[in-house]
Structures are given as structure tokens and as C-alpha cells.
Amino acid sequence: MKLIIRTIITILFLAQGSLLAAAPGKCEDPDPLRFSLITRKDPIKQLEDHRPLLRQLEKQLGRRISVVQVSSYGAVIEGLVANSIDLASMGPGSYAIARSRDESITPFVTWSMQGGTFVKANSLSYNSLLIVLASSTFKRIEDLRSHNISLTDPASTSGGVIPRAEFSKAVGQPLDDFVGRVTYSGGHDRSVIALGKRQVDAAFVASEHLDQAIRDGLVKATEIRVLWESSPIPHDPFVYRGKLCPELKAKIRGAFFSDTPEMREMLRNLKGDRFVPVTDDAYRQIREVMLREQK
Amino acid sequence: MSNDLFHPSKLFKNRWFLLRSAILLSAALLLLGIWAFALSRLEMERQLVVEHASISQRNLAEIISQNLRRLLDSSAQYAQILESPSYAGNSRSVENLSSLISGDRAFNRAAFFDARGKRFDSKSTAGLPPGLLREVKQLTKKNDEEGFSNLVVGLPSGAPEDMWQVPLLLTVRSVGDRHFGILVLHLDLGYLLQQYRDIEIGRSGLIRILKQDGIELARARAGGLEINHTGKNKNDFDQALMAGTRISAQAQDGPVYLSNVNFVKTYPLAVDVGQEMDEILSNFHSRQQKYVITLLIFSVVVVLLTFVIIGALRRQKSYIDAIISSEKEKYLLIEQLELEKLHALELASNDHLTGLHNRRMFMSLAESHLARAVRSRKHYALAFLDLDRFKAINDSLGHHVGDLLLQGVAGRLQKHLRQSDVIARLGGDEFVVLITGLEKEDDVVEVAQKLVEIVGEPFADLDGHEVHVSPSIGVAVFPRDADDLDTLIRHADLAMYQSKRAGRGCCTFFDAAMNTHEPSGAYDTEQKLAHAIEADQFRLYFQPKLDLHTHRVSGFEALIRWEHPTQGLVFPKDFIPLAEKTGQIFQIGNWVIAAACRQLHEWQGEGLTTLPIAINLSGRQFLDKSLPERLVRHLNEFGLDSGLLQVEVTESSLIERIEEAGSMLSEIRAAGIKISLDDFGNGYSSLNYIKTLPIDVIKIDRGFVHDIVNSYDDSVIVLSAITLAHNLGMRVIAEGVETRAQLVHLKTGGCDEIQGYYFARPLPADEAREWLMNPTREDL
Known part of the structure; x- marks a missing residue:
């Protein structure tokens, strides 16, 4: 037991070094960039679907993307709030909750869907x-x-x-x-x-x-x-923490809108038509619903 | 016959009943056994299923408990990190801890509060959730205690997004308690859900995580997590929370659950794994149903089979019954055939006209009777019966009446004779009767006379005719007259012809001594008797006497026979009385003396050792004064010793001529001739009187001898007579000895000599000669 504790402490010291580099007030440029996904479905399968995006991001950002494995939607919210996740794929609801706890969390991209049995083609919303x-x-x-x-x-x-x-x-x-x-x-x-x-x-x-x-x-x-x-519910947004440096944010956005094989594959995996820029406005309605719920 | 050998129907009926009962019983037992076995097996299986379910529940509860314990252990380690000197009091430390925790999927949020609930870290503006204050106070109070007292499990806040976040409150103390604080970590139930969501717990399977006070934190079902923190699920079961297996309803009227509770070691949590009993047993129930259906089908089959078997047996029984009844019929038929055979045999052995036996049957029956008779002391006689003038009746009145007459005679014979007597018709008007088992010989005479009477009575109405008929009967006595059947029949036939000649309507015995009638006309006999001597028709027969002391022949009694040219052998009884009447007795008497002497002389001439011959003297002969002299003269003439001649006189003849007899006997005796008193016991003589007479020997009458064995009186008379005679110096001879028993009796009684058929009958001279040559009879 003691050994385990000591090991954990040692790890913590090492982690502290990198964390201390990002001084409060200044923008953050984390390396590796920590990415997470809400648990919409089987996490392993979901992660496989997002591999092309991660490859594209690593290429575009020139750094490693580390994936934070979570057990619930709440874990992603918690991670974003606690600065332990930088970039995340969220649902409108979970975004709304996260936003209510940290105003700086910003949605920046979503995608329009291919038509399916229950989803209208090229729509920006689902039900x-x-x-x-x-x-x-x-x-x-x-x-x-x-x-x-x-x-x-x-x-x-x-x-x-x-x-x-x-x-x-x-x-x-x-x-x-x-x-x-x-x-x-x-x-x-x-x-x-x-x-x-x-x-x-x-x-x-x-x-x-x-x-x-x-x-x-x-x-x-x-x-x-x-x-x-x-x-109709707007499609899931990708969000990043507000403290990330603007250049990093721009690079991230750029990665989504670059027409590369990786992103085409990404769209195929998401059954999406294309990526669409998005702002908090799209989720204002749902946030209001959430707020009402909380009251 | 069939009854003795064959009583199967009753037997079979019993066996059939037993067999059927046995089959029904074994079928019932079989079913009972199988059902009992199956039901007990099913119950065992049910218990086994429940036991298995319980075991896997316990295992799952144990695994989840250990998992929870590991999570709580790591939460405690996070708290210890804050306690380390480099962290103590550093507000940034919590932030760092948060980023550390972000890599841990089980925990989501870390917040650090002081004892008053004020948050240390600057990051979050929110204070300690109000619901947790109570737990904080609890922690501050008990912070010195051991075990899990430094960890309190709180309830998630009411916010939907916080539903899965279970706050864990941990005390954090640096050295000297200066920085006492509380670390709040949120346990992400989603982590547990992801860990266990693929576990097969069944449709009604339920995994509950409970606080030790019984409040439910989470419940997982097959579909996922259920959240209910309102405390309304805290039921009786939870209040009495305790480890182990229980079977109970989770709610009133709800389904019954099998559940197992396992406490997380050192932490205030418990895991309860449960499942509806119905679901646990659903496979078992369908199997049970299959078993029961199979058993029911089997039972029906067994029952049907039993009835089929019984039906088959019943059919078999009816076949067997049919066989039995046909067997019975067969036996009845056989019996009938045998009856018919008997009838046919009867027909063959019976005379169809009279219903009497025919010759063949008579011969066979008579043979067997006589074979028995040899061994018995009873007397048997064969009577030959012929109807006089039957031919005339037949001719004049017709065969029809003749037949009726024969039937009538047969009927009378059957009516008056005993059942044991054998009656037969030999053909024509000839009947033969074997009279059996008579006590006394004299009874034969009686029976014979009765036969004459009954046949002689008129037949009043033979088809309208009154018919008079008389029988001629001839009787031969067994074994006196013959000891085989053929000879007996021949002798009886001869005697019957005597009767015919004697003038019909009478009965004649072959042994003339038994005849009560004159065998022929007296005149005719007298005429013929006159010529008998001239014609040399008399013969002397010699009956040996046996000395019982020496077992040697001691002498002979000479008996005269008249060989009548037409009547055959005539016995002295039939002509001596006549000769006495006519005076021819003297000539005959002389002839006898001469013949006896001549015979003695002849034997002597042959060189044989002669033995005394006794001749019988008639009472009339006492009138012949020259008799003693003549006796001597004849002896001398043939040069014979006087001891070789003896005379026998009867008592009655002595009585009649007592004076002449006395002197004459004295003369005879004086001549050296011995005198025997014949027929002793029959007359009136007393021994007192006799002892005055010159008697050397007394001969006991055959009548006494015959009954000596059976009659006590006769026996006493004979024995006392022997004793008295011996006392008087006389020898005693017993006449008419016919059986060995008589012989033994007499010998025991002291009798000196015997004479009789048992030993030897009267024999012609040449046969008597044999006895002279071999006088000894040791075998008697």
C-alpha cells in the first residue's frame, strides 16, 4: 500500500511540473492536447470512429492528442470544468451543463447529418x-x-x-x-x-x-x-476550454474544415455530410430548458 | 375321473384373480414409485437451482464489494496525498489532485473544504453541498476512530446531472490538525455501470448498492442503472440489513426475490444482488412442466398398457376356459365311451334274454370266487339247474311263453339268492348258480331245496298261461367234490342228470352222502343191487389215516362204492340203507371183508409193508352170529395177521342192537381185531356206557371237527372227549379234517390220528398203494 501511494505521489510531482508551466491568467497551450468524448455509445467503438479526427489534429497541431477515458457524460463536464480536458465532443445537454459551470467552454463545430431512417438528410438537428x-x-x-x-x-x-x-x-x-x-x-x-x-x-x-x-x-x-x-435538437458540438490559446483554437477549427482523407473518413464515420461552424446561440434554447429543469 | 384329475377351472379362476391383482398392483406401484422419485428429484433440482443462483449472487456481490472496496481504498489514498507535508495547506494541491483524478474513470470531482464547510480551492465558487453538512459534523466528531470512520458516503444532489455522482467525504489532516479539512470525491456510478453492464443478471436481476444505514445509492438492472435517492426504497428489508441469503418480497405484494447481501469490508457500504424467484426457477419450471407432462404421458401409457395386458389375459383366459370346457366335453365323451364299452361288455357277458350272466362271464366270475374260496373257510357249491319238460312247454305254448318262463325263473333266482351268489344261464333251459360263502356245509342242502321250491312254484300268468314247471338240480360242493371249476361243473352236471333220472323236480348232490332223497327208484335199485355183486360192480376205496405223533400213515378206512352202470359212482348212503332193508347187506358185508383181505394179501404179495384196513360194519350185521368166525376165516384164508383188519361200528347201530353187539364185539376183539366207534358224539352214547364195550378207538364225528375252530362249544366237546378217551385207554381219530387249522387244533388237543380231505380223500386201491410206499407225511 505504501509503495502504491509513493508511486502515485511521484507521478503527481512529475505531472505538477507541466501543469505549473501554464500560469493562471495566461492562455494555455497544452501538450498533449487532452480530448474526450461523452459516452453516447460503446466507448471503444466511439473512439475508433474518432481516430481519423485525432490523426488530423495531431498532424495539424503538431502534438500528441491524449484521450481521456470517461465513464459518464458527467465525467467529461467535470473534466472540462476542472481543466483536465481541453477538447471534447459533447451532447447539447451536457454542453449546457458544462457551460453553466464554466462560461468559457465554447462550442465551435457541429455537423450536418446524412439522411437515415429517422434522421432527415442534411439536417442540422435531430430528435x-x-x-x-x-x-x-x-x-x-x-x-x-x-x-x-x-x-x-x-x-x-x-x-x-x-x-x-x-x-x-x-x-x-x-x-x-x-x-x-x-x-x-x-x-x-x-x-x-x-x-x-x-x-x-x-x-x-x-x-x-x-x-x-x-x-x-x-x-x-x-x-x-x-x-x-x-x-428538433441541434447536433452535438465539439467544444474547447476557453483558456486555450487563440492560435490553438484556430488550428483546431482549421483541422475540422480541412478537406483531407482523414476528415472525409471522419465524416463517414459520423454519417455526416459536412462540418458546420457553430456558436453557443444554437444551444441557447436547450440551455434554457436545462435551467428550468434545475429550478 | 375327470373330477379327480382335472379341477383346473377353479384353480385357474383363483390364479386369474391373483394375476390380475398382481398386474394392477405392480402398475400402481410402478407409477407411485416413478412419481415419488420424479417429484423428489424435481424438488432436489429446484433446491439445487436456487442454491446455484444463490452462490452466483454471493459471488457477484463479493466481486462488486471488492471492486467498491478497491475504489474506496483509492479514494482514501487520494486523501492521504493531501495529507503529505508537501501538499498540506496548499490550495493548488486540490487543483492538482483534480487533474490527477481526471485520469481516474471512477472519480469525477475533487473538492476540499474546511471544517466549517468553506471551500479551500479557489477554482470553484460553490461551497459544500448543504446536504453534506451533517456528514461533515459526523466526521469531525469521529475523526479519531479507527476503520472507515474517516470516510462518509453522502447522497448525490438532486440535480439530474449529479444523479450518478456519489459524494465521498474523507477527512484530511496534516500534522497537528492545523489543516484539518474534508476532501469530497464524486464516485461516478457510470463507471460501475460500464464495468458490470455486460454481466448477465437476468430480466429481474437487481444489483443494489446500499449505504450501511440501508439507504439505496444505486440499483442496476439488466437494462442499466436506476437512481432513486429519495430514500423511499428504504424498506423493512433494508432496515434489517444483514449479510447472507434471504428470500423475501422487496415490496408488499411484489414478487418474491432471492437475494444475497455482502458488506464491503471496512467501508459503510453493502452490495445486494437479487433476482425474482420466478425467473430463477423459470427454466426449472419449464423443465418441471416437461417432466410432469412426460410422466403424465408415461402414466397414461402404463395405465393403457396395463389394461391392454389385462384385456389380453382376459382373452387368453377365455381361450383357456374354452379349452377347459372342451377338455371337459372330451372327458365326458370318454366317460360316455367307457360306459358304452362297459355296456357292450355287459352285453357280451350277459344273457340278453334274462339279464343273467352268460357262460363266459360265469366262468370268469366263478373262477375268481373259487380262487378266493381256497383261502377262506367258507363253503361253496355249484348248482346245475335244468327245467323239466321245458321243451314241451316251449313246443305247446310257444317260444314266447318259453322265454317268459326263462325270465321268470331268472327273476326268482335273483330274488331268492344272495347278491354274492353268481347266477348264469348257460343256454336253453340250463341255469347254473355258484352259491358262495356259506357258513356250514349243511346250508348247501337248504339252499338247494329252496331252489327246488321256488322254481317249482307255479307261474300264474305267463302271457295268459298258468305254467307249472319243476327243476332238476345237481349240486357239487367245493372243494369236497372237486377243487377246480371244470370238474365242479361236470360233477354238478352229473348230479343233475341223477336228479332227472330220479324223477325230476328234485335236487341231487354229487356227494351222495349229502343226498336226502332216494337217488332212484328203490325197486330199481334193489333189482340192480342184486346183480351188483355178480356183476362185480362194487369197489373198495381207501382213505388213509394219519398218525399225528409219527406223521405216518397209520392205516386205511375201506369205503364201498358202487360203480353203477348208468348212475355213475353211487355212494353207500344211497344203497346201504336199501341193502339193510332187503338183507342184501350181509352179502355186501361179506364182500367187503373178503375184498379188504384180498387187497391186504395183494399188497403183501407185492412185498409192501401193509397197514391195517378198517371196514365198516352195519348194525344189521350184528345179527349174523357167524361174523366173528367169518372174519377170522378170511384172515386165515389170506394168511393175514388179525391186527391188519379193524372194524368200525356206529353208535346208532350199537344202540339198536345193544345185546348182540356187545357179545359180538367181544368175540371180534378176542380174535385180535380192533374196534373203532364211528360217528362219535352224534348219538346218545355216554362214555360211561361205551367204556363197557370193547372199543379200542373212537372216531370223532366230522360235524364236531368241522366247527372245532369256530365253535367254542364244539371245541370243548372235542377236547374233553379226547381227554376222556385217553383216560379210558382209547385212541382218538378225527374224521372230516379239511383244513390246516382243524389239524393244528386237533393235534394241540392231543388227538392221535386224523382222516379227511385235507390229508387225503378216499382213493382207489392203486392210488392208496402210493401211500403204502411213502407213508410219511412230514409236511403236514
Whole structure:
């Protein structure tokens, strides 16, 4: 035990050196750049999808990109707030939470989607869908009263925030009271799997992730019935900490908009059409929803 | 016959019942056994399934507990880092810790507060979450205690994004408590979710992480995490939180859960892994259902099979019954055939007209009777019966009446004779009867006379005719007259012809001594008797006497026979009385004396050792004064010793002529001739009287001898007579000895000599000669 503690302490001293280099007040130019992703789906698979982006960034920024593995949406928020993550792919909801804790966190790019079963082509938004199995007896929202549903993560937009906010408004009572049991699956794909296994009766999932699940063969489009659809939600933003040096920020943005094989591959992986610049304005609405929720 | 050999139907009925019961019983036992076995196996399997589920729950709870413990251990290490001297009191240290923690996926946020809840690090503006103040106070109070008291698990704040963030409060103390503070680390439940989300815990599987006070921090299901920090899940079960296995409902009326609780060592947390009993047993239930269905099918099959077998047995039984009844029929048929065979045999052995035995049957029955008779002391006689003038009746009244007459006779014979007697019709009007088992010989005479009577009675109505008929009967006695059946029949036949000649309607015995009637017309006999001597028709027969002391022949009694030219052998009984009447007795008497002497002379001439011959004297002969002289003269004539001649006289003849007899006997005796008293015991003589007479020998009458064995009285008379005679100096001879028993009896009684059929019958001279040559009879 002592040995372990001493080792940790030694590591900490080494880390301290690099951290101390970034003096407070000045802009930060971290090397390596610490990147993280919210846990929309299987983290390993998700990381594989983002490999081209990481290669492009390393090329463009001339430094190593270290990936911070997280266990939940909240971990990314926490990381950004605690300056331990520099660049992240977030959901609108989690961005909103992070922004509420640290004003300097800035969204800068998102992407328009290819069309899918549930996602309109070239759209800049998606929806949260309440889905049930087509073979089930649930035909209307009311049928789900007191039945078990699956959410994704408390900080997920389409799988947590929107259902609680918008759906609750639609049924006129808090989600937790309307349904029987709420289970957090930890990922959109897992929600779909749980539904397929009938571990839950219904699930709130993002339309884009449902399309992905269909593409991945987790479920067939015909097996799904949509009972409710949220108002459009802007696509996930990439965000960086506000303390990063402007040159670094510009380089990062540049990496997204350079037409390289890596970025084309990246778009293919994301089923995106193109990357689109974005500002906090796009997420203002969702942030308001979140704020209302918190009150 | 069938009854004795074959009673299978009843036997089979019992066996059938037993067999059927046995089959039903074994089928029932089989089913009972299989069901009992299967149900007990199922119960064992159910327990095994629950046990296995429980074991894997315990294992999972243990693993998660250890994982949690490791996480909490590392949280404690983070706190220790802050305590190190280089960190102590440094506000930046928390910031550095945060970046350190950012690499740890289990923890999200680190914040450092002083004892009042004021935050040390400048980074965050937020103070200690209000809900945690109570825990902080708890920590400050107990900071000296050992174990997990320096760690308190708080509850996540109500904010949705904080739902998965479980605050861990850890005390941080530098030297001398100067910088006492509280490190708050947020445990990311998402970390746990990602770790365990692929664990198969089943549809109703439930993993709960609980604070030691029973408040639930998180519950994971197959679909993911459930969050409920409101404390409303803190139920009775949680209040009584304790390690181990329990089976209970998590909520009232809710499903029953099997759950296992494991406490995280040294930390105030517990892991509860549970699953609905129904789900645990669902595979088992479907298996059980399959078993039960299979067993039900099997049972139905067994029951059907049992009935099929019983049905088959029943059919078999009916076949067997059919076989049995056909067997019975067969046996009845056989019996019937045998009856018919018997009937046929009867027909063959019976005379169809009268229903009596025919000759063949009679011969066989009579043979077997006589074979038995040899061994018995009873008397047997064969009667030959012929109807007189039957041919005339037949001719005049017709065969029809003749047949009726024969049937009538047969009926009367059957009616009056005993069952044991054998009656047969030999053909025509000839009947033969074997009279069996008579006690006394004299009874034969009675029976014979009765036969004459019953047949002689008129037949009142034979088809309208009154018919008178008389029988001629001839009787031969066994073994007196013959000791084989053929001879017996021949002799009886001869005697029957005597009866015919004697004028019909009478009965004649072959042994003339038994005849009660004159065998032929007296005149006719007298005429013929006159010529008998001239025609040399008399013969002397000699019956040996045996000395019981020496077992040698002691002499002979000479018996006269008349070889009648037409009547055959006539016995003295049938002509001597007549000869006495006509006076021819003297001539005959003389002839006897001469014949006896001549015979003695002849034997002497042959060089044989002669033995005395006794001749019988008739009472009339006492009138012949010259008799003694004549006796002597004849002896002398043939040069014979007087001892070789003896005379026998009967008591009755002595009584009649007592005076002449006395003197004459004295003369005879004086001549050296011995005198025997014949037929002793029959007459009126007393021994007192006899002892005055010159008697040398007394001969005990055959009547006494015959009954000596059976009659006590006769036995006493004979024995006392022997004793008295001996006392008077007389020898005793027993006549008519026919059986060995009589012989033994007499010998024991002291009798000197015997004479009788048992020993030897009266023999012609040439046969008697044999006895002279071999006089000894040791075998008697």
C-alpha cells in the first residue's frame, strides 16, 4: 500500500511540473492536447470512429492528442470544468451543463447529418424519439403509463434531459411519475439493446443513434415504432476550454474544415455530410430548458 | 375321473384373480414409485437451482464489494496525498489532485473544504453541498476512530446531472490538525455501470448498492442503472440489513426475490444482488412442466398398457376356459365311451334274454370266487339247474311263453339268492348258480331245496298261461367234490342228470352222502343191487389215516362204492340203507371183508409193508352170529395177521342192537381185531356206557371237527372227549379234517390220528398203494 501511494505521489510531482508551466491568467497551450468524448455509445467503438479526427489534429497541431477515458457524460463536464480536458465532443445537454459551470467552454463545430431512417438528410438537428417494439401492444403514449422505460444518462440530451423536460410537459406530469421504472442504460445503443431484449418497455433515444443502431444491425427499422418525437435538437458540438490559446483554437477549427482523407473518413464515420461552424446561440434554447429543469 | 384329475377351472379362476391383482398392483406401484422419485428429484433440482443462483449472487456481490472496496481504498489514498507535508495547506494541491483524478474513470470531482464547510480551492465558487453538512459534523466528531470512520458516503444532489455522482467525504489532516479539512470525491456510478453492464443478471436481476444505514445509492438492472435517492426504497428489508441469503418480497405484494447481501469490508457500504424467484426457477419450471407432462404421458401409457395386458389375459383366459370346457366335453365323451364299452361288455357277458350272466362271464366270475374260496373257510357249491319238460312247454305254448318262463325263473333266482351268489344261464333251459360263502356245509342242502321250491312254484300268468314247471338240480360242493371249476361243473352236471333220472323236480348232490332223497327208484335199485355183486360192480376205496405223533400213515378206512352202470359212482348212503332193508347187506358185508383181505394179501404179495384196513360194519350185521368166525376165516384164508383188519361200528347201530353187539364185539376183539366207534358224539352214547364195550378207538364225528375252530362249544366237546378217551385207554381219530387249522387244533388237543380231505380223500386201491410206499407225511 505504501509503495502504491509513493508511486502515485511521484507521478503527481512529475505531472505538477507541466501543469505549473501554464500560469493562471495566461492562455494555455497544452501538450498533449487532452480530448474526450461523452459516452453516447460503446466507448471503444466511439473512439475508433474518432481516430481519423485525432490523426488530423495531431498532424495539424503538431502534438500528441491524449484521450481521456470517461465513464459518464458527467465525467467529461467535470473534466472540462476542472481543466483536465481541453477538447471534447459533447451532447447539447451536457454542453449546457458544462457551460453553466464554466462560461468559457465554447462550442465551435457541429455537423450536418446524412439522411437515415429517422434522421432527415442534411439536417442540422435531430430528435429524441420515444420508441417501443413494433410487436408490442403499446400504440399510444398513454399505453406506457406505469411501464418501464430506458434513458441513456442523466446528462444525455435526447436520452435524459429532453425526456424529463419536454416529454414531461407533453404528458402533464413528471416522467418519473408517469412511467413505472426509469433505467439509465449508459448509452443509446444499450437502450436499443435493452428494448430489444424487452428489459424495458420503451426507450428514449436520439434519432441519429437509432439510425446508427439500425446500421449496426442491433435492430431493424421495421421492429421499431415511434410513439413520441421531441422538437428538433441541434447536433452535438465539439467544444474547447476557453483558456486555450487563440492560435490553438484556430488550428483546431482549421483541422475540422480541412478537406483531407482523414476528415472525409471522419465524416463517414459520423454519417455526416459536412462540418458546420457553430456558436453557443444554437444551444441557447436547450440551455434554457436545462435551467428550468434545475429550478 | 375327470373330477379327480382335472379341477383346473377353479384353480385357474383363483390364479386369474391373483394375476390380475398382481398386474394392477405392480402398475400402481410402478407409477407411485416413478412419481415419488420424479417429484423428489424435481424438488432436489429446484433446491439445487436456487442454491446455484444463490452462490452466483454471493459471488457477484463479493466481486462488486471488492471492486467498491478497491475504489474506496483509492479514494482514501487520494486523501492521504493531501495529507503529505508537501501538499498540506496548499490550495493548488486540490487543483492538482483534480487533474490527477481526471485520469481516474471512477472519480469525477475533487473538492476540499474546511471544517466549517468553506471551500479551500479557489477554482470553484460553490461551497459544500448543504446536504453534506451533517456528514461533515459526523466526521469531525469521529475523526479519531479507527476503520472507515474517516470516510462518509453522502447522497448525490438532486440535480439530474449529479444523479450518478456519489459524494465521498474523507477527512484530511496534516500534522497537528492545523489543516484539518474534508476532501469530497464524486464516485461516478457510470463507471460501475460500464464495468458490470455486460454481466448477465437476468430480466429481474437487481444489483443494489446500499449505504450501511440501508439507504439505496444505486440499483442496476439488466437494462442499466436506476437512481432513486429519495430514500423511499428504504424498506423493512433494508432496515434489517444483514449479510447472507434471504428470500423475501422487496415490496408488499411484489414478487418474491432471492437475494444475497455482502458488506464491503471496512467501508459503510453493502452490495445486494437479487433476482425474482420466478425467473430463477423459470427454466426449472419449464423443465418441471416437461417432466410432469412426460410422466403424465408415461402414466397414461402404463395405465393403457396395463389394461391392454389385462384385456389380453382376459382373452387368453377365455381361450383357456374354452379349452377347459372342451377338455371337459372330451372327458365326458370318454366317460360316455367307457360306459358304452362297459355296456357292450355287459352285453357280451350277459344273457340278453334274462339279464343273467352268460357262460363266459360265469366262468370268469366263478373262477375268481373259487380262487378266493381256497383261502377262506367258507363253503361253496355249484348248482346245475335244468327245467323239466321245458321243451314241451316251449313246443305247446310257444317260444314266447318259453322265454317268459326263462325270465321268470331268472327273476326268482335273483330274488331268492344272495347278491354274492353268481347266477348264469348257460343256454336253453340250463341255469347254473355258484352259491358262495356259506357258513356250514349243511346250508348247501337248504339252499338247494329252496331252489327246488321256488322254481317249482307255479307261474300264474305267463302271457295268459298258468305254467307249472319243476327243476332238476345237481349240486357239487367245493372243494369236497372237486377243487377246480371244470370238474365242479361236470360233477354238478352229473348230479343233475341223477336228479332227472330220479324223477325230476328234485335236487341231487354229487356227494351222495349229502343226498336226502332216494337217488332212484328203490325197486330199481334193489333189482340192480342184486346183480351188483355178480356183476362185480362194487369197489373198495381207501382213505388213509394219519398218525399225528409219527406223521405216518397209520392205516386205511375201506369205503364201498358202487360203480353203477348208468348212475355213475353211487355212494353207500344211497344203497346201504336199501341193502339193510332187503338183507342184501350181509352179502355186501361179506364182500367187503373178503375184498379188504384180498387187497391186504395183494399188497403183501407185492412185498409192501401193509397197514391195517378198517371196514365198516352195519348194525344189521350184528345179527349174523357167524361174523366173528367169518372174519377170522378170511384172515386165515389170506394168511393175514388179525391186527391188519379193524372194524368200525356206529353208535346208532350199537344202540339198536345193544345185546348182540356187545357179545359180538367181544368175540371180534378176542380174535385180535380192533374196534373203532364211528360217528362219535352224534348219538346218545355216554362214555360211561361205551367204556363197557370193547372199543379200542373212537372216531370223532366230522360235524364236531368241522366247527372245532369256530365253535367254542364244539371245541370243548372235542377236547374233553379226547381227554376222556385217553383216560379210558382209547385212541382218538378225527374224521372230516379239511383244513390246516382243524389239524393244528386237533393235534394241540392231543388227538392221535386224523382222516379227511385235507390229508387225503378216499382213493382207489392203486392210488392208496402210493401211500403204502411213502407213508410219511412230514409236511403236514
